[in-house]
Amino acid sequence: MPAAVRVVVPLPVDQTYTYLVPDDLQEEARVGCRVLVPFGPRRLTGMIVGAAEPAVEGVTLRPILDVLDETPSFTGEMLRLTRWIADYYVCGWGEVIKAALPSGIEVESRWVLVRTAASCDGWTGPPAARAVLRYLEVHGGEASLDALRQAGLDARLALARRLERDGLVRVEARLARPKVRVRREKHVRFAPAFRTPAARADLGALLRGAKQVAVVEALEALVRAGKREPRRAEVLARAGASAATLNGLVKKGILEVVEREVIRSPLDAPAPEEVPPPAYTLHPSQQTALDRIHEAVAAGRFETFLLHGVTGSGKTEVYIAALKAVVARGKTGIILVPEIALTPQTVRRFRAHFGDRIAVLHSRMSPGERYDAWRHLRSGRFSIVIGPRSAVLAPVSNLGLIVVDEEHEPSYKQFDPAPRYHARDVAVMRAYMNDAVCVLGSATPAVESYMNARWGKYTLLSMPERVPVPGHAAAPLPVVHIVDLALEHKKHRLDGVLSEPLRRAIRTRLDRNEQVILLQNRRGYAPVIACRSCGWAPMCPDCSVSMTYHKDKRLLRCHYCGRTRRLPPRCPKCEAEDLARLGAGTQRVEEELAACFPEARILRMDLDTTGRKNAHHELLERFRKGKAEVLLGTQMVAKGLDFPRVTLVGVVDADVGMLLPDFRAEERTFQLLTQVAGRAGRAGLRGEVILQTRNPDRPVLRYAVAHDYEGFVAAILPERELLGYPPFGRIVGVEFRGPQEAEVRQYAGRWTAALRGQVGEALDVLGPEAAFIGRVKRQYRFHTIIKVPRGFKTETLQRVLRHTGIRAGAPPGGSRVAIDVDAVGLF
Ligand code: ADP
Ligand code: ZN
Ligand code: ZN
Numbered sequence: 001m002p003a004a005v006r007v008v009v010p011l012p013v014d015q016t017y018t019y020l021v022p023d024d025l026q027e028e029a030r031v032g033c034r035v036l037v038p039f040g041p042r043r044l045t046g047m048i049v050g051a052a053e054p055a056v057e058g059v060t061l062r063p064i065l066d067v068l069d070e071t072p073s074f075t076g077e078m079l080r081l082t083r084w085i086a087d088y089y090v091c092g093w094g095e096v097i098k099a100a101l102p103s104g105i106e107v108e109s110r111w112v113l114v115r116t117a118a119s120c121d122g123w124t125g126p127p128a129a130r131a132v133l134r135y136l137e138v139h140g141g142e143a144s145l146d147a148l149r150q151a152g153l154d155a156r157l158a159l160a161r162r163l164e165r166d167g168l169v170r171v172e173a174r175l176a177r178p179k180v181r182v183r184r185e186k187h188v189r190f191a192p193a194f195r196t197p198a199a200r201a202d203l204g205a206l207l208r209g210a211k212q213v214a215v216v217e218a219l220e221a222l223v224r225a226g227k228r229e230p231r232r233a234e235v236l237a238r239a240g241a242s243a244a245t246l247n248g249l250v251k252k253g254i255l256e257v258v259e260r261e262v263i264r265s266p267l268d269a270p271a272p273e274e275v276p277p278p279a280y281t282l283h284p285s286q287q288t289a290l291d292r293i294h295e296a297v298a299a300g301r302f303e304t305f306l307l308h309g310v311t312g313s314g315k316t317e318v319y320i321a322a323l324k325a326v327v328a329r330g331k332t333g334i335i336l337v338p339e340i341a342l343t344p345q346t347v348r349r350f351r352a353h354f355g356d357r358i359a360v361l362h363s364r365m366s367p368g369e370r371y372d373a374w375r376h377l378r379s380g381r382f383s384i385v386i387g388p389r390s391a392v393l394a395p396v397s398n399l400g401l402i403v404v405d406e407e408h409e410p411s412y413k414q415f416d417p418a419p420r421y422h423a424r425d426v427a428v429m430r431a432y433m434n435d436a437v438c439v440l441g442s443a444t445p446a447v448e449s450y451m452n453a454r455w456g457k458y459t460l461l462s463m464p465e466r467v468p469v470p471g472h473a474a475a476p477l478p479v480v481h482i483v484d485l486a487l488e489h490k491k492h493r494l495d496g497v498l499s500e501p502l503r504r505a506i507r508t509r510l511d512r513n514e515q516v517i518l519l520q521n522r523r524g525y526a527p528v529i530a531c532r533s534c535g536w537a538p539m540c541p542d543c544s545v546s547m548t549y550h551k552d553k554r555l556l557r558c559h560y561c562g563r564t565r566r567l568p569p570r571c572p573k574c575e576a577e578d579l580a581r582l583g584a585g586t587q588r589v590e591e592e593l594a595a596c597f598p599e600a601r602i603l604r605m606d607l608d609t610t611g612r613k614n615a616h617h618e619l620l621e622r623f624r625k626g627k628a629e630v631l632l633g634t635q636m637v638a639k640g641l642d643f644p645r646v647t648l649v650g651v652v653d654a655d656v657g658m659l660l661p662d663f664r665a666e667e668r669t670f671q672l673l674t675q676v677a678g679r680a681g682r683a684g685l686r687g688e689v690i691l692q693t694r695n696p697d698r699p700v701l702r703y704a705v706a707h708d709y710e711g712f713v714a715a716i717l718p719e720r721e722l723l724g725y726p727p728f729g730r731i732v733g734v735e736f737r738g739p740q741e742a743e744v745r746q747y748a749g750r751w752t753a754a755l756r757g758q759v760g761e762a763l764d765v766l767g768p769e770a771a772f773i774g775r776v777k778r779q780y781r782f783h784t785i786i787k788v789p790r791g792f793k794t795e796t797l798q799r800v801l802r803h804t805g806i807r808a809g810a811p812p813g814g815s816r817v818a819i820d821v822d823a824v825g826l827f
Helices: 076-088 093-100 127-138 145-150 157-165 209-224 232-239 243-251 284-299 315-328 344-357 367-378 389-393 423-433 447-454 485-490 500-511 586-596 615-624 665-677 699-705 709-723 741-759 794-808
Strands: 004-008 017-020 034-039 042-051 110-115 142-144 169-174 184-190 255-261 303-309 332-336 358-360 384-387 399-405 437-442 459-463 479-484 515-519 528-531 548-550 555-557 564-566 579-582 602-605 630-633 646-651 688-693 729-738 764-776 779-789 816-821
Touching (some): 004 034, 004 093, 042 093, 076 389, 076 423, 110 127, 110 145, 110 157, 127 142, 127 157, 157 169, 184 209, 184 232, 232 243, 243 255, 284 303, 284 315, 284 437, 284 459, 303 315, 315 332, 315 344, 332 389, 344 615, 358 367, 389 423, 399 423, 479 485, 479 500, 500 515, 500 586, 500 646, 515 665, 586 602, 602 615, 646 665, 665 699, 688 699, 699 709, 729 741, 729 764, 741 794, 741 816
Parallel strands (some): 303 459, 332 399, 399 437, 479 688, 515 630, 515 646, 646 688
Antiparallel strands (some): 004 017, 004 042, 110 142, 184 255, 729 779, 729 816, 764 779
């Protein structure tokens, strides 16, 4: 038994700290357990990551104060994985550990001891424990750890748990802030003597009054319906009786009330499907892909597959089949999806197959729900978890498969807070550490992933065709047309945002009773307001961006910080009453649609209409049920939806996003256009896509029209190679941010100079420069970009970055520096 341990605390430091383990906590202090430790004047919750030498010369070690976990929160595997993330993404190990634990289970929880034994005579525990029991006795049988501490008693959770094991107390967590408590519900069952129908035959004689009879009959009926222990509330409701009546029956020894833990299921997750999922015969290309995956699963070897399949090629069916093979071998699986709210159909399909063996994680869960899911994953009660990027850190053991659906999605990269990890890359690493299989799926893989497959690091599996729908030939990919807006304008055919060809196409669909999806990747009414006589434009006072006009609320809104102000009736600078509303957001498109097609029912889906819980789901359901003909929205409409009656997809402005100074702008556009186009024409109805643009000659549009992913990649690779961008090199973005412009600029300069001083010419260091959006939420932003050539040692990079931070010193007050390894979105 180690007399000292190494502890990691949740701070942005690259260090572990050594603490002594007091004799009476030796048993509890295991690796992977959370502990309470003194840290300077503070007390922090840390995690034991290993044993340490108790004697360090010249240093007096302090003891840990308490052990907070009964079973370790982390396995050795999670410790190794989080350590790797801290190294690779250059952040504190404690920060990663914190990210992998459900929030809200910190020690601020008010632990309460409740005495359960009438007396502890004859119990021979240590005097400190006896003192605690005596305290409980004279204080109504209940006391919080805080109260014990204030009374000068031993207030350690580990000690309380030991008393609990001896049957003397119950330890309850009464969380002060977030409600993270195991919820219990009362259930009712017959007492042992009355468990068989025969024994209940002459129960009648024991009952007093109609109410008691009603309760017994209600329970009887529920038992016959297969519920052996229905919820008490259900029985009472059915019997129309009160709890007092039921308690009377308990006293008589006829019924028993038992408490059961409730697994809080995410409120807005769709209920598991009642109907069994269809059993498909896999299409040959699906079968080929699956065979390759199976082979790796059967061999129990690490392998990463890139499943490149067009939308509708049946990727999800392949994931499900692969998962079944893994689960059949007693292993577990993780499914990553970009954002649960945007993929309800995918989640539902998994649930239909795996029922209650699957845990669903999503961003709108309460801390309690998250905590429950986490605990049950750790205990092995669920064998599959589906969720967004943080699900890659789920505490599953015996991992067999990780699926990353839509692996190209930027939302897999975390920015704030650290760790700034990419869930796809962590997934590959985690699979590697577990001899597991990783499947990355996409219709438009990230160029990095595609090249990793070409270079042999991943195995490429292609599914170039849509799955044939029974009774139809394979749905062909939609026909894509480009409408040149400049030309339309010249021909005087454009008096709004919808061109003549797009209007005609919509008209046809409405006449045929089919549906339309329109993408306008910008919300609000008009992105820019400008005075026609002096050029004044309202800017957000806290961010260096113009404010977007929202017509529904007649407000100007900043899309970076949310600040709003009224639209002035006249220009505040020159007093002219001539404020132009330039550009078009979803609201303006909606207005024009309504004017053109007064009979059409239009659903608008953007951040402004989906703020409410479930709003997103409800909008999609209405569209699916045919309660609207047109679904208009931002990129949300492009994701994971499968509506058989949609035969037209219109992209109102294919140029949105092209001006961002990001080397991935073209790639993103191609992905978005391909994705939204994939929504058109599925169940045997031929689809059409119309892209409106002012730059019809841009290569990205040409390749999108031809559904030519490979051609697109080939076209953009030379420039990436020339400039050393991924996949030919790695990018580290460093962001400096703070309230004082001069201070931040100066610190950014010092930091970058310290970096250059170490690396000389070995790395290409650009900057610092003011960021594209130089100010957000009153914080000035500067960027330094580091290009790391392929083959540059990762360890060297990590060492250099950590040293740079030390040499440059701490950032000035209120400022900070964020190191973003493999940055996504550089503006
Ligand atoms: P992707 O994930 O590649 O977009 P899906 O797995 O969603 O594709 O499949 C597209 C549609 O085809 C879905 O409605 C799915 O139920 C159906 N499908 C998938 N595989 C088959 C198959 N082998 N036979 C019949 N239908 C299938
Ligand atoms: Zn003006
Ligand atoms: Zn703002």
